[in-house]
Amino acid sequence: MQIDKETYPSQDFKSLDDVVDAFLARPAVRERPPHAAALAIAGAVSANKCLMTNVEHWPIIDGDDIQAKHGFRVALLNDFEAVGYGIPVLGPHDVVALNDVPVQPKAPKVVMGPGTGLGAAQLMWDTGLNAYKVWPGEGAHATFAPRGWKQKALARFVTERCGHCEIEEVACGSGLELIYEFLQSDEAANRPELLKHRTKKAVKEISAAALDGSDPLAVEAVDLMFAIVGAEAGAMALRCLAKGGVYIAGGITPKLLPRVKAGSLLEGFLMRAGREPFHKILTQTPLFVITNERVGAMGAREVAKNLLHQRRQQQA
Template sequence: MSNVLPQRLSQRRVVPTTRSPYQCARSRRIVLVQARSKASEAVVLVGDIGGTNARLSAWRADLASPSASELFAKTYPTADYDAFDHVVEEFLSEPSVRSSPPQAAALAIAGAVSNNRCNMTNVRWLVDGDALTAKHGFRVALLNDFEAVGYGIPALPEEDLEVLNDVPVQPQAPKVVMGPGTGLGAAQLMWDCGLGAYRVWPGEGAHATFAPRGWKQQALAQFVTDKYGHCEIEQVACGSGLELIYEFLASDEPANRPHLLAAAGAPGAKGGKKRAAEISAAALTGSDPLAEEAVDLLFAIVGAEAGAMALRSLAKGGVYIAGGITPKLLPRVRQGSLLEGFLMRSGRPPFHKLLTHTPLFVITNEKVGQIGAREVAKRLLAGSFGGS
């Protein structure tokens, strides 16, 4: 395993260059758009819409910087409402919101967004941004949840990033964001010359077939295929994937590792199937070596997919690992399995070299999606967001 990774970078380094291949003649246009704005700040509505809860908040945001202050926030259990429209109406009727009504809204949704609409899968809601715009009089944009994370990246302060591969960030170069949580989200950021800012392109690449490395990952892929008929990347690179990996490791012949498997609750031993939170906690405390192995295997897979995404877009602007799992397991991440998976040392030398010169970060701010949604709402006011 590689040496312990650096925890912080005192100052994020940027490639010094007088003429980047990614720079555009119109790259300062966004400054002109901001200069034409009539107000220096505005109130925006931000949403995080999931299958269990809809979280709405109103913010007073500075239009020229990421600075913002929260005015009001409330969480609404989705089971209590027949339609998302009812949630919005209730939120807008709150005294704190009525006194400072929003001028634009951006809603991050854990689902596929098409034409500013989303038919949610885990709750029977149709969320229609254009219908909300017509009803309430302010523009509403719907975003895939990782699309919102992508828009939050350029607004993150230095202290919200844990550096894994300490190499310079190239200005205006493509960026990649991905990470494990309930599923495995992913998006790409490409510089838009007309806007003078990054535009985010969400995707569903996590549902591609898992490409295992080494005999143990190959055995894992066969284990999942035998169980479900197919093994895609997300199945072994998210919260439930961690549980699958642990179950796979515990399925080993008990005579091979009797003490580990007995402690893990293997078939015939006391205990049962461990949940992701239990596996993570045991890995952090060191109380279960099998949990440590499962977490390291998960991060090796996440790192490999991050490296693959970096190569697809030549992400010299950086690869950013987000999601709910990685920040909570930073002590294990610092042991190096994620970085080793990313660097692809056993791959073809030219591409390994490309990855060694690609920045890699973990986003430690779990509200990055909310930050991104705020940035999109501000772009709506400036007329510089057209949706994905």
């Protein structure tokens, strides 16, 4: 049951603790104060502590300190860890299948997706819990492994610009902007008809132009990014034999679903499928796009419910 919700820009607050204070001060929340909280953070969590990756002015977030201050149990989660816990409670209307492969019950699952960054996590079945356990990771910061001359040229372009080319740098919102800029520098000299599109664009502009087809470079940039995302999804599927499904989440993919359905993501996913036994593994791995953008909140809710259940057991 949802009591209240609110959006808080991180730049308006000095810490997550201040955000929690603001939310708890809302009238609806004061009437029904929480007994447990699961807080999903964009960063690596260790010992219930986390430093947010992209909010540099915030200090280290300490879940135990928040718990001691407010008197309810607090668990910090990586943001894609929360997405992972949301996957088992998704309904058929919350996903779009990109292939016609059934999910194998209790088999490993993978979730990843481009947004502000590139998040990823693995889900493994825990027989003791009789439920999936989610293991987040920071694989997005591994070195990008390009395929073909264009991706290799892109990797050189990004390396010259950033000093290194991680997967995340070509598979997220800012990565899409970099790809678009690369295609202008790489393509325009040989394709004069594209010169009229030679201007810097933000991710929203690139996405809109790709969807309506008004800018062929935008279409190419989006398709190239999804080919890279698909390739990384295929690599993750092979690492853990994800017969339980590979799920693509994040803020970008659902908004660009028509381009996803055009095929570059699935093609990237199956790129290794020309070799046995990888062909059989990947062609028999279910691939989905998560269209419910609240999947992370759904997962955090499941974790909070478990915290509350543990609290009640201890009190019994």
